[in-house]
Amino acid sequence: MPEITIDGQKIEFNQGMTILEAARSKGGDLVPPTMCYYSKLKDTGGYCRTCIVKVEAESVKNPRALPKPVASCRTLAQDGMVVKNQTSPEVLEARAGVVEFLLINHPLDCPVCDQAGECSLQDLGYEHGKMDTRYEFKRREFEQRDIGDKIKLHMNRCILCYRCVKTAEQITDGRVHGVCSRGDVAEISTYIEQAIDNDFSGNVIDVCPVGALTDKTFRFKNRVWFTKPVDAHRECPKCSGKVRLWYKGEDILRVTARKDQYGEVEEWICNECRFEKKKTADWVIEGPSKVDKHSVISANHYLAPEMKNDLSMLILNPDAGNNPGSSPFSKEQE
Amino acid sequence: MHSQIKSSKGEMKEIRFSEATMVKVREIIARYPEGRHKSALIPVLHLAQAEFDGWLSPEVMQYVAEILSIQAIEVFEVASFYSMFNLQPRGKCLIEVCRTSSCWLNGAYDIISYIEKKLNIKVGETTPDGKYTLKAVECLGSCGTAPMLQVGDQYHENLTFEKVDELLENYQQGEKMSNYC
Amino acid sequence: MKEGKKILLEHIDVPGIEKIETFRACGGYQSVEKALTSMTEAEVVHEVITSGLRGRGGAGFQTGTKWNFLAKPEGVPRYLVCNADESEPGTFKDRYLMEKIPHLLIEGMIVSSYALGVNKAYIYIRGEYFYLYKILEKAIEEAYKAGWLGQNILNTKYNLDLYMHIGAGAYICGEETALLESLEGKRGNPRIKPPFPAVAGLYGCPTVVNNVETIAAVPYIVNHGGENYASFGTEKSTGTKLISASGHINKPGVYEIELGLPVEEFIYSDSYCGGIRNGNELKAVVAGGSSVPILPKHLILQTPDGQPRLMSYESLSEGGFAAGTMLGSGGFIVMDETASIVMNLHTFARFYHHESCGQCSPCREGTGWMEKILHKILDGHGTLADIDLLWDIQSKIEGKTICALGDAAAWPVASAIRHFRSEFEAYIKDPMAINKISHYNEKYKIAGTAI
Secondary structure, three states, X not given: OOEXXXXXXXXXXXXXXXXXXXXXXXXXXXXXXXXXXXXXXXOOOOOOOOOXXXXXXXXXXXXXXXXXXXXXXXXEOOOOOEEEOXXXXXXXXXXXXXHHHHHHOOOOOXXXXXXXXXXXHHHHHHXXXXXXXXXXXXXXXXXXXXXXXXXXXXXXXXXXXXXXXXXXXXXXXXXXXXXXOOHXXXXXXXXXHOOOOOOOOOHHHHHOOOOOEEEOOOOOOOOHHHOEEEEEEOOOOOOOOEEEEEEXXXXXXXXXXXXXXXXXEOOOOXXXXXXXXXXXXXXXXXXXXXXXXXXXXXXXXXXXXXXHHXXXXXXXXXXXXXXXXXXXXXXXXX | OOOEEEOOOOOEEEOOOXXXXXXXXXXXXXXXXXXXXXXXXXXXXXXHHHHOOOOXXXXXXXXXXXXXXXXXXXXXXXXXXXXXXXXXXXXXXXXXXXXXHHHHHOOHHHHHHHHHHHHOOOOOOEOOOOXXXXXXXXXXXXXXXXXXXXXXXXXXXXXXXXXXXXXXXXXXXXXXXXXXX | OOOOOOOOOOOOOOOOOOOHHHHHHOOOOHHHHHHHHHOOHHHHHHHHHHHOOEXXXXXXXXXXXXXXXXXXXXXXXXXEEEEEOOOOOOOOHHHHHHHHOHHHHHHHHHHHHHHHOOOEEEEEEOHHHHHHHHHHHHHHHHHHHOOOOEEEEOOOOEEEEEEXXXXXXXXXXXXXXXXXXXXXXXXXXXXXXXXXXXXXXXHHOOEEEEEHHHHHHHHHXXXXXXXXXXXXXXXXXXXXXXXXXXXXXXXXEEEEEEOOEEHHHHHHOOXXXXXXXXXOOEEEEEOOOOOOOEEEHHHHHEOOXXXXXXXXXXXXXXXXXXXXXXXXXXXXXXXXXXXXXHHHHHHHHHHHHHHOOOOOHHHHHHHHHHHHHHHHHHOOOOOHHHHHHHHHHHHHHOOOOOOOHHHHHHHHHHHHHHHHHHHHHHHHHOOOHHHHHOOOHHHHHHHOOOO
């Protein structure tokens, strides 16, 4: 099996994998951060330049170093390749530069942004950015555009990762939004404020790494870290029906797809599941979600795993509980 | 049923290419392999801009999308990317003055401010009578004959104030502007 | 003074050379006859490899090598696309060539297409060159009528269709993959490579993209042989190159030079630029189009080790980034003592900001930031820290972007600071000082801010 070395660690990989995929197969700190790459979509990545790494040796056959850093998400791993990520000061400096570029025009409205707490850009800034900003000019502002009653577009926050465009292209039956204009005034837009409206359009919310596309039905309802994620499912004729419910007390404030450790959707969900099923009775509760380390809600204050079975019992058979009809959290959490 | 737009003279006009233009459209589409008709988008947008008052209204873009059987958003993405497509109405005579390096070295800014004063408008504006729009643009590949400006597809090179006077006078007299397509 | 070899512009002054009859009478289309009737495709490629011809668009990559890379899977069409999207500030040679002698490009397209096994070829021309589009359309029509294009050319069963394709104002479409996207009717966003066009280019098929001047050199190479071509110029820079000369010189224009000509001779000789206007002093030169590093007088005329600097790929780059530059597209912009380096740089920074496609973050955000800082300095509000900030921003763009536009935006900034830092400092310390050497400041305020 071919082997690649990343930050001194040898990793076996399958031919055809990118450097990033090889790194993720090992996991840990050697995995480069990503903002635009999305493993669940085809043909993503390469735009944000966050995942750049240094190639010290290209392959066994050609052991020369590459002169420029490469985007690990778009560069194929090769046998004998030697890559530096966290161990290269040059990469860390370049990445800090990318973070700065992504932030100079990004509004500092985290206090009122629904993405706060689960925002990839916040995490990136925290982990790879610098303390101060050196940008002293007015931040870019776009005109507000209405793209329908379910999805809120906040163009000022967009980092042009193209994920939502690829999502619309690949999992919906007709893309009605795209990237318009060019350069630093390029923006996500529909054609003359047409609504993005089809059964799977809501997935653009889940793929957005920042708060540029948010759920209007959740808007300003609560801070993410005060809500509690629970995995649940239902029989859905359109999608897998496997979702994550976000509770506040007994109310489901938000429904999203389930996400993996890299914050990527595990299975796409339909708009009906996402926007219209907000009662506990709509769902079969599986138990509290395992939340990725990146989320502020991952702090260790959820139900112990052994509670899971009792919980599903509780939901499937409300009479079994002491407090019929209440949310699965009502006892333990309050 | 095609939509209508208001022409520069104020009357409503149906958005539909003339038969002569349609012949051109078909000829352009035929340049590309079967199924690759989207390649014709930029040339067809030029034809549309020339035919429908020098700019691309949402209705015109919709019409082009229909002709090429593509989504309107695909047309909009492209039309908004390229600097020669106007998404707003503009004056009949679009004056584009180059201002990059060599033109700047040879006094392009003087030419720009001269035209600004003469037409009593700023860069980016249109005269109240809708006749002239002044734009400052980036390198037009006329560096050896700087300073220069472009009107329609005509290059006016080695400009002096006198030359500017003369060419504006000619356009004022209604000299036919050699247009795209 | 002995004039150098003329390969491209030999017949440029023949009256009526834009017409096919005149062109033919001057030996035009001979290379098509020779190649199609007496050479195999591989033999033509071989001659181009032997010639040492390098891409004339800017990168200077070996044309023969590029052709050799072209994948040739069975049953898949291949394309040749001519890059006539000339937009690099300071460059206007392709325009001159296409306007004066359009059939030379068409001849080159036919013989190159034959060599590459291509049956459908396109010339992608920038939208602003619409009048040239008309000239070339007419020339193509003439070539079809004369049987140089179409089916069964010269009864050899070789078929070729050649079409014009017009752009609409985007410098980035000069980048070959952005050009292909644009030709497919999309936004001019450069593609992420690999795959390279030689494997998956236009419509996903193997494609070669070559600059106008590169293609136009092929007929000579076919007619006279690669070795003959390589006998001109220097070892690493064979043949001739069109140089677009502009700025503060007495005789701006397009010159065909034999590569290896001393820079000093090019600037001061009456056969070329004819010296600096008004008898002024030479201050600086941008030798290969806006993207390449600017050099002050002492470094453009001489290499760091005191040898005369020559107009060739290798001599101009001697000294690396610290003291050298590049031949690039051959856009030769000359500045005399009155020119403000800071203001010239601002026009470049504005240009790259305007032309960034916006796909990748360092270029999208960095080009605008650099322009804003330069604008601030020109407005008299700069601080000395701004110079270091500019330096740092350009270093964080360079080499970190999808395509070369990032580098192209970074290098002019880096070189201006490297060689003219004192001018930035002087400007910042005494903003009015610029008015003492240049009268442009007031005009700048009027014209430089809008759009």
